[in-house]
Structures are given as structure tokens and as C-alpha cells.
Amino acid sequence: MTAADITQKFRTFLSIERIFLLLFLIAFIARFAVLDLKLFHHDEAVHAWFSWRLLTTGSYTYDPVYHGPFLYYVTAGMFSLFGDSDLVGRIIPALAGTLMVPLVYPVYRLGYISGRQAVAAALFLAVSPDMVYFSRFLRNDIFIAFFTLLLLVAALAWLERGDRKYLFLGTAAAALGMCAKENMPLVLAIFVLYGAYAAWRGAIRLPPRWKTDLLMAAVLGAGIMAVLYSSFFQAPDVLLDGWLRAIEHWTAMHQQQRLGGPPYFYLMLFGLYELPLLLLACIALVQFVLPPKPADGAAPGGIDAVFNRLIRVGMPSAPDRQEEFFRFCIIWMLGSLMLYAYIGEKVPWLILHQLLPLVFVAVYRMDRDRWKSVLAVIAAVFLAGMTLHVAFTPADVNEPIVQVQNSEELRTIMAAIDGADRAIITTDSYWPLPWYYRGQTNSHLIYLQPGTGIDTLLARNASVIIAHDTESYPLIPGYTKTTLRQSYWFSVHDNKDRLLEYYVTREGRVGSVNWDLFTRTGSA
Structure with a gap:
């Protein structure tokens, strides 16, 4: 042949x-x-x-x-x-x-x-x-x-x-x-x-x-x-x-x-x-x-x-x-x-x-x-x-295609919520939590107004407290504070002087919404 x-x-x-x-x-x-x-x-x-x-x-x-x-x-x-x-x-x-x-x-x-x-x-x-x-x-x-x-x-x-x-x-x-x-x-x-x-x-x-x-x-x-x-x-x-x-x-x-x-x-x-x-x-x-x-x-x-x-x-x-x-x-x-x-x-x-x-x-x-x-x-x-x-890519990617994407760091926050007997949310920017905690799964979540007083928070005796980092607290007695990304985006404004470098390397400044996660000392 x-x-x-x-x-x-x-x-x-x-x-x-x-x-x-x-x-x-x-x-x-x-x-x-x-x-x-x-x-x-x-x-x-x-x-x-x-x-x-x-x-x-x-x-x-x-x-x-x-x-x-x-x-x-x-x-x-x-x-x-x-x-x-x-x-x-x-x-x-x-x-x-x-x-x-x-x-x-x-x-x-x-x-x-x-x-x-x-x-x-x-x-x-x-x-x-x-x-x-x-x-x-x-x-x-x-x-x-x-x-x-x-x-x-x-x-x-x-x-x-x-x-x-x-x-x-x-x-x-x-x-x-x-x-x-x-x-x-x-x-x-x-x-x-x-x-x-x-x-x-x-x-x-x-x-x-x-x-x-x-x-x-x-x-x-x-x-x-x-x-x-x-x-x-x-x-x-x-x-x-x-x-x-x-x-x-x-x-x-x-x-x-x-x-x-x-x-x-x-x-x-x-x-x-x-x-x-x-x-x-x-x-x-x-x-x-x-x-x-x-x-x-x-x-x-x-x-x-x-x-x-x-x-x-x-x-x-x-x-x-x-x-x-x-x-x-x-x-x-x-x-x-x-x-x-x-x-x-x-x-x-x-x-x-x-x-x-x-x-x-x-x-x-x-x-x-x-x-x-x-x-x-x-x-x-x-x-x-x-x-x-x-x-x-199983991680946050610094790309305009994601628009405003929920960060993979949010999984850490949700893991803390899952392990809590009571969790307080003190931010109006709480999405996507209503989806991930819908129906009976949200029974241990308490939504409070931003800036709620620390005494009120402590009186609720929650294992976890979440606040937007711009409306947060320097510290809450008895809690450990960790700042994590809730969502992120590619920031054209912050990268406008290095767009060519970004195009080649895909490395640049990222804009984000951050949440402060307060975990009660000694809680899992």
C-alpha cells in the first residue's frame, strides 16, 4: 500500500x-x-x-x-x-x-x-x-x-x-x-x-x-x-x-x-x-x-x-x-x-x-x-x-474575564461558618452567603447592621463574627482576627501604567473586597 x-x-x-x-x-x-x-x-x-x-x-x-x-x-x-x-x-x-x-x-x-x-x-x-x-x-x-x-x-x-x-x-x-x-x-x-x-x-x-x-x-x-x-x-x-x-x-x-x-x-x-x-x-x-x-x-x-x-x-x-x-x-x-x-x-x-x-x-x-x-x-x-x-486554574486568577469573582479564600470563611454553632454577619455586602446558606442551613447565621457595638456582638456569644474590612473592628476581645478576600477583580486603574507588562506576565495589582474573620479563641 x-x-x-x-x-x-x-x-x-x-x-x-x-x-x-x-x-x-x-x-x-x-x-x-x-x-x-x-x-x-x-x-x-x-x-x-x-x-x-x-x-x-x-x-x-x-x-x-x-x-x-x-x-x-x-x-x-x-x-x-x-x-x-x-x-x-x-x-x-x-x-x-x-x-x-x-x-x-x-x-x-x-x-x-x-x-x-x-x-x-x-x-x-x-x-x-x-x-x-x-x-x-x-x-x-x-x-x-x-x-x-x-x-x-x-x-x-x-x-x-x-x-x-x-x-x-x-x-x-x-x-x-x-x-x-x-x-x-x-x-x-x-x-x-x-x-x-x-x-x-x-x-x-x-x-x-x-x-x-x-x-x-x-x-x-x-x-x-x-x-x-x-x-x-x-x-x-x-x-x-x-x-x-x-x-x-x-x-x-x-x-x-x-x-x-x-x-x-x-x-x-x-x-x-x-x-x-x-x-x-x-x-x-x-x-x-x-x-x-x-x-x-x-x-x-x-x-x-x-x-x-x-x-x-x-x-x-x-x-x-x-x-x-x-x-x-x-x-x-x-x-x-x-x-x-x-x-x-x-x-x-x-x-x-x-x-x-x-x-x-x-x-x-x-x-x-x-x-x-x-x-x-x-x-x-x-x-x-x-x-x-x-x-x-483552581485559584484566583488576575484576569478581566472574571469581572468580580468570589475568591477561593471565601472557602476558608465558609469552613469557619460551617464549624460554628452561631455566626454573626455584620455587613450589607453579604452575597453569596444567602445562596450557600439557604433553607435550614442558615439557622445559625445572624445578620446584624454594620458597625454593631462590640458589647452587642459579645452578648450573642457567636463562634464566628464576619465584618467588611472597611467597617470592621481593630479587635474583639476573645477573638482572633484574620483578613481574607471575599471577592476580587483585575484593576485596570491600578495597572494602567503597566498594561503591556501585565499582558505578557499576567501579574498585576488586584482589587478586592475583604472580610475580617473573627474566630473565638479556642473554637475549632
């Missing part, structure tokens, strides 16, 4: 389907391995506690501060089946992140990307640090990313096959996304506006019954949203004013810039965690918009030609579905980057909604430019290494 025969047999064995199965397994392991390695983030603890309360009391009412109802109902459902714990709370986000990888396959089967492009995109989704980290995280954004990709696949299938079941699937994805978080309308706006423009200029052909199909889909989507937002019609008033309260709240947050940052905030995160993908996407953008050199050797058409390549003014005689797909992905990516650069709330998980279209843009022409395939392999190695660092 010749080397050529062996190569051919290997290629036959290593089919696209088998490669996708392998990538699915990689994504599954990356998202589910030691899923409870890290303590809940502050927001995770809040989400889990509301889900537990929904399960135990049946009480839930939509509040835009905490986003949509989808997360709470699915998490409460998981708690009812498998028990309430950190690990169980993260299963559905991990599953959503894992299922994004095989969702690339239908895009390939429908003919919008090649096999090599599909494999590269799926590989990037499988090992991306941000995708993996926030798939192991009880927040809404991985749900939005999953529903966005499912909507894309369903919309393409509906356009290609004309079967309304795909439209209904996409509608369900869009409606559940709307029930997950208030930024789903941004995704829908980009999709709908581009779809309408592409249909107007003849780049896509709508099915014959598209008006009837869309009307039925609108009814389905409205029904799904009405059921969840009204808490299964227990709070029908939310349907009247919930949307208005959401607009008012998030408009106020944008103006307040409670968690603000510069417009280039997400570009810095891309540079830290997704640099190879950012570079590939920039190369792809240049390749796409630069017009090909005319056959007669004349000079290209300049900025007008670049704009026409991007917007594609005019009716194409024979639309190229792959070119049109990448044109859409570029508009989607650029629109998302500009929207989130403008929005005042700058938090790391919002990068997912910019990263998803960027992944597809990054694989442009990867089937024609072999050197890009080499770059893709190098990129995957870089991404996997970064993922191991941010997601699987």
Missing part, C-alpha cells in the same frame, strides 16, 4: 461527521469537566438563589434588574430533578455552550460554508476561552449565544427548504432568547434589517407562503413570551408594563455607566483572550471588502468599490450564497462591535455576542487559502492554552 493510499484511507475515515463528533466531545469535556471547580460568581449566586426560591415557594416575578425568566425556570427545573448545588446550576449553561458546536454542521450542510470552514468555526467555538468560561457560568449570555446560532440555522433552513417548521423553530429560539435577556432585540434587529435588505435586492428568495408563515410565527413567539414573562399567567400585569420597565432600567444603566469602560473595552478583551480570531477576522474583512483586480489590469474602484462589496448595492444576477452569508456575518460582526462599544454597561460576558459572528468571519476563504488552515491550528492551540488558564 502506497503512502497515497494510506492518506486517502485516512481522509475517508476522517469524515466531516467524525470530526464534528470529536469536536463535540472536546467541547463537552471543556464545559463539563470539574464544573464546580470555582465558587459561584456574585451574579451566579443571585441567579441560583432566585431559582431555588422559585422552586421552594413558587414565587417569581420579572424584574429587569435580573433579566428574563428563562434562566430561573430552567434552573429551578434542574434543581427539582437533581438537587440544588453549584454544579447542577451550571449544567444547562454548559449544555447550551456545548450544543453550539454541532449547530455549525447544518450551516455547512445547507451550503453556506465549506467543510474546512465549518470544522474551523466549530473548533474555535469548542476551545474559545470566552465561550468555554461563560458556558461554565450561570448567566444568561450563553443562552443568548445559543439561541442566536439556532435562529441563524433555522432561518437558513427555512429560506432553503421553505418548510415552515424551520421558521417555527427559529421563532421559538428568538422568543426564548427574548425571555433570557434584554439584549436579544439587538440580535433580532440586525437579523431582520439585513434580511429585509437582502430580500429587497434579490439576494435571498423568500418562500411562497412567507407572509402567512411569518404571521403564524409572530403568534407563536408572542405566546411563548407571554407565558414566561407572566409567570404562567400568575402575573399578567407584567405583560402591560414589563417591557417599559426594561427599557427604562437599561436606558438608565447605559446613561449611568455603572460598570462603564472605554469604547474599545471589548477590543482589549479580544486582544487578551481571542487574539488569533481577531487577527483572522481582520484579515478576512480586508480580503472581503478589497475588490479583486480587474482582468484588464486597471486600478480598483477605490472606496466606492469597497463600500459596494460590503453593502452590495443593486440586484445580483446570480447570488453567491457563500459570499452573501459572509457579507451578512461581517455586517453582523461590525454592527455588534459598534453597538456594544456604544452601550455604557461594559462587562466581559457581553463579548459573546460579538465573538459569535467574528468566529464565522474568521473562517472566510479558509478553504481557498491553505495558510489560513495553518493559522487556524496555531490559533486553536493558543485558545486552548488560554482556556486552561482562565477556566481550570
Whole structure:
């Protein structure tokens, strides 16, 4: 058997389907391995506690501060089946992140990307640090990313096959996304506006019954949203004013810039965690918009030609579905980057909604430019290494991706609480304790106001006293004082003069909230 025969047999064995199965397994392991390695983030603890309360009391009412109802109902459902714990709370986000990888396959089967492009995109989704980290995280954004990709696949299938079941699937994805978080309308706006423009200029052909199909889909989507937002019609008033309260709240947050940052905030995160993908996407953008050199050797058409390549003014005689797909992905990516650069709330998980279209843009022409395939392999190695660092380091990591993460030192504090017959908490910043000490497990906890007098504390005869270090006591007679981190974050302000050094070494100053742990002398 010749080397050529062996190569051919290997290629036959290593089919696209088998490669996708392998990538699915990689994504599954990356998202589910030691899923409870890290303590809940502050927001995770809040989400889990509301889900537990929904399960135990049946009480839930939509509040835009905490986003949509989808997360709470699915998490409460998981708690009812498998028990309430950190690990169980993260299963559905991990599953959503894992299922994004095989969702690339239908895009390939429908003919919008090649096999090599599909494999590269799926590989990037499988090992991306941000995708993996926030798939192991009880927040809404991985749900939005999953529903966005499912909507894309369903919309393409509906356009290609004309079967309304795909439209209904996409509608369900869009409606559940709307029930997950208030930024789903941004995704829908980009999709709908581009779809309408592409249909107007003849780049896509709508099915014959598209008006009837869309009307039925609108009814389905409205029904799904009405059921969840009204808490299964227990709070029908939310349907009247919930949307208005959401607009008012998030408009106020944008103006307040409670968690603000510069417009280039997400570009810095891309540079830290997704640099190879950012570079590939920039190369792809240049390749796409630069017009090909005319056959007669004349000079290209300049900025007008670049704009026409991007917007594609005019009716194409024979639309190229792959070119049109990448044109859409570029508009989607650029629109998302500009929207989130403008929005005042700058938090790391919002990068997912910019990263998803960027992944597809990054694989442009990867089937024609072999050197890009080499770059893709190098990129995957870089991404996997970064993922191991941010997601699987069993200690506090000085990274912006963690936002404000509960410190591993909190385990020492909780161990002291567990061993105490009575524990006093004298701080208003007590999360995530309500989650970790819920139900009967909080019977030995006493919450007092910050600055409570020492005589009052001593009268309670507690084994453990916890205070915020800025509201603490120099000493409490009969107690040993230890200062530990409760939560921590990467401090841009404290590292602004050494960002390049930080980028290379990942060593820098850390901001933190600290608790003073007072342990009664002689107590275990």
C-alpha cells in the first residue's frame, strides 16, 4: 500500500461527521469537566438563589434588574430533578455552550460554508476561552449565544427548504432568547434589517407562503413570551408594563455607566483572550471588502468599490450564497462591535455576542487559502492554552474575564461558618452567603447592621463574627482576627501604567473586597 493510499484511507475515515463528533466531545469535556471547580460568581449566586426560591415557594416575578425568566425556570427545573448545588446550576449553561458546536454542521450542510470552514468555526467555538468560561457560568449570555446560532440555522433552513417548521423553530429560539435577556432585540434587529435588505435586492428568495408563515410565527413567539414573562399567567400585569420597565432600567444603566469602560473595552478583551480570531477576522474583512483586480489590469474602484462589496448595492444576477452569508456575518460582526462599544454597561460576558459572528468571519476563504488552515491550528492551540488558564486554574486568577469573582479564600470563611454553632454577619455586602446558606442551613447565621457595638456582638456569644474590612473592628476581645478576600477583580486603574507588562506576565495589582474573620479563641 502506497503512502497515497494510506492518506486517502485516512481522509475517508476522517469524515466531516467524525470530526464534528470529536469536536463535540472536546467541547463537552471543556464545559463539563470539574464544573464546580470555582465558587459561584456574585451574579451566579443571585441567579441560583432566585431559582431555588422559585422552586421552594413558587414565587417569581420579572424584574429587569435580573433579566428574563428563562434562566430561573430552567434552573429551578434542574434543581427539582437533581438537587440544588453549584454544579447542577451550571449544567444547562454548559449544555447550551456545548450544543453550539454541532449547530455549525447544518450551516455547512445547507451550503453556506465549506467543510474546512465549518470544522474551523466549530473548533474555535469548542476551545474559545470566552465561550468555554461563560458556558461554565450561570448567566444568561450563553443562552443568548445559543439561541442566536439556532435562529441563524433555522432561518437558513427555512429560506432553503421553505418548510415552515424551520421558521417555527427559529421563532421559538428568538422568543426564548427574548425571555433570557434584554439584549436579544439587538440580535433580532440586525437579523431582520439585513434580511429585509437582502430580500429587497434579490439576494435571498423568500418562500411562497412567507407572509402567512411569518404571521403564524409572530403568534407563536408572542405566546411563548407571554407565558414566561407572566409567570404562567400568575402575573399578567407584567405583560402591560414589563417591557417599559426594561427599557427604562437599561436606558438608565447605559446613561449611568455603572460598570462603564472605554469604547474599545471589548477590543482589549479580544486582544487578551481571542487574539488569533481577531487577527483572522481582520484579515478576512480586508480580503472581503478589497475588490479583486480587474482582468484588464486597471486600478480598483477605490472606496466606492469597497463600500459596494460590503453593502452590495443593486440586484445580483446570480447570488453567491457563500459570499452573501459572509457579507451578512461581517455586517453582523461590525454592527455588534459598534453597538456594544456604544452601550455604557461594559462587562466581559457581553463579548459573546460579538465573538459569535467574528468566529464565522474568521473562517472566510479558509478553504481557498491553505495558510489560513495553518493559522487556524496555531490559533486553536493558543485558545486552548488560554482556556486552561482562565477556566481550570483552581485559584484566583488576575484576569478581566472574571469581572468580580468570589475568591477561593471565601472557602476558608465558609469552613469557619460551617464549624460554628452561631455566626454573626455584620455587613450589607453579604452575597453569596444567602445562596450557600439557604433553607435550614442558615439557622445559625445572624445578620446584624454594620458597625454593631462590640458589647452587642459579645452578648450573642457567636463562634464566628464576619465584618467588611472597611467597617470592621481593630479587635474583639476573645477573638482572633484574620483578613481574607471575599471577592476580587483585575484593576485596570491600578495597572494602567503597566498594561503591556501585565499582558505578557499576567501579574498585576488586584482589587478586592475583604472580610475580617473573627474566630473565638479556642473554637475549632
